[in-house]
Amino acid sequence: MKAAVIVFPGSNCDRDVQVVLRESMGSEPLMVWHGDATLADVDLIVVPGGFSYGDYLRSGAMAAQSPVMKDVVAKAKKGVPVLGICNGFQVLTECGLLPGVLMPNAGLKFVCKDIHLRTEAADTPFTQGYDKGQVIRVPVAHHDGNYFTDDDTLKRLNDENRVAFRYVNADGQTSKEGGNGANPNGSMDDIAGIFSAARTVLGLMPHPERLSDPAMGGTDGRPMFDGLVQALG
Amino acid sequence: MKAKVHVTLKPGVLDPQGKAVLHALEALGFGGVDGVRQGKFIELDLKESDPKKAEAEVEDMCKKLLANTVIEDYRVDISEG
Numbered sequence: 001m002k003a004a005v006i007v008f009p010g011s012n013c014d015r016d017v018q019v020v021l022r023e024s025m026g027s028e029p030l031m032v033w034h035g036d037a038t039l040a041d042v043d044l045i046v047v048p049g050g051f052s053y054g055d056y057l058r059s060g061a062m063a064a065q066s067p068v069m070k071d072v073v074a075k076a077k078k079g080v081p082v083l084g085i086c087n088g089f090q091v092l093t094e095c096g097l098l099p100g101v102l103m104p105n106a107g108l109k110f111v112c113k114d115i116h117l118r119t120e121a122a123d124t125p126f127t128q129g130y131d132k133g134q135v136i137r138v139p140v141a142h143h144d145g146n147y148f149t150d151d152d153t154l155k156r157l158n159d160e161n162r163v164a165f166r167y168v169n170a171d172g173q174t175s176k177e178g179g180n181g182a183n184p185n186g187s188m189d190d191i192a193g194i195f196s197a198a199r200t201v202l203g204l205m206p207h208p209e210r211l212s213d214p215a216m217g218g219t220d221g222r223p224m225f226d227g228l229v230q231a232l233g
Numbered sequence: 234m235k236a237k238v239h240v241t242l243k244p245g246v247l248d249p250q251g252k253a254v255l256h257a258l259e260a261l262g263f264g265g266v267d268g269v270r271q272g273k274f275i276e277l278d279l280k281e282s283d284p285k286k287a288e289a290e291v292e293d294m295c296k297k298l299l300a301n302t303v304i305e306d307y308r309v310d311i312s313e314g
Binding site: 057058061065093094099100101103104105106107108146148149150186 | 304
């Protein structure tokens with residue numbers, strides 16, 4: 001399996017993803033600079049977290065227009081799996097691969113802490129390492145993670161089972177189900193991550209790559225990468 | 234030519250920053266404010282000298298970059314440099 005990690009000025013989780021992919025794949029992922037016009041043929045593209053272009057204008061807006069993203073979008077449309085984490089999720093909404101937008105957190109504060117997620121769909125390469133309904137602990141670290149979309153799109157996401165993860169408490173309850181305070185950013189319908197219609201693109205605000213090694217205090221993020229390697233060979 | 238672009242949140246989209254500003258104004262004793270919506274103001278110096286063409290070009294810029302039309306509206310005003 002070959003994977004590529006896109007690196008923008010201001011990316012800061014590119015190395016974290018590089019390490020996890022190296023561990024899971026047993027080989028080196030390509031690190032691809034944003035200014036490159038094209039991307040080698042790979043089985044997985046990761047758009048990592050960080051603060052590309054200093055979040056100027058809107059989070060992810062500048063990165064979405066950078067040269068390499070044209071090829072990322074073209075490859076995604078051909079079915080190459082694309083994973084966007086945190087700022088990567090923001091970039092994927094800005095370039096139209098995923099619907100909606102990540103708005104400033106409802107509490108207006110940068111939120112940096114471990115949270116719990118419930119796996120809402122385990123039938124994709126990204127989530128097959130988890131069981132449906134499984135609760136995992138991973139960190140969030142963002143200012144703009146408040147997912148928003150129009151009512152029709154929200155209905156479609158739910159009807160098509162395209163919500164990948166929801167924010168829950170340790171017992172697996174969303175804020176609506178009694179998990180008070182489980183939603184860290186005011187995200188619509190407690191959404192933490194969504195799939196594209198073809199289920200080949202996943203964007204999520206939390207950072208599975210940051211809890212993927214026992215030395216980091218947790219490994220709940222690791223099955224995402226191991227599952228991807230298993231699915232994509 | 235100059236273009237002045239106002240980017241504002243669409244009606245109905247929650248604006249936490251606007252709400253915080255409203256609360257701060259209330260705390261300062263300005264009781265006469267019913268609501269605050271915060272947006273962006275962008276000024277562009279354009280090479281184009283034809284106002285119609287300039288407006289069309291800036292509209293295109295708004296759609297492609299300056300505004301996210303999922304949540305934002307924009308207004309373009311063109312004036313002589």
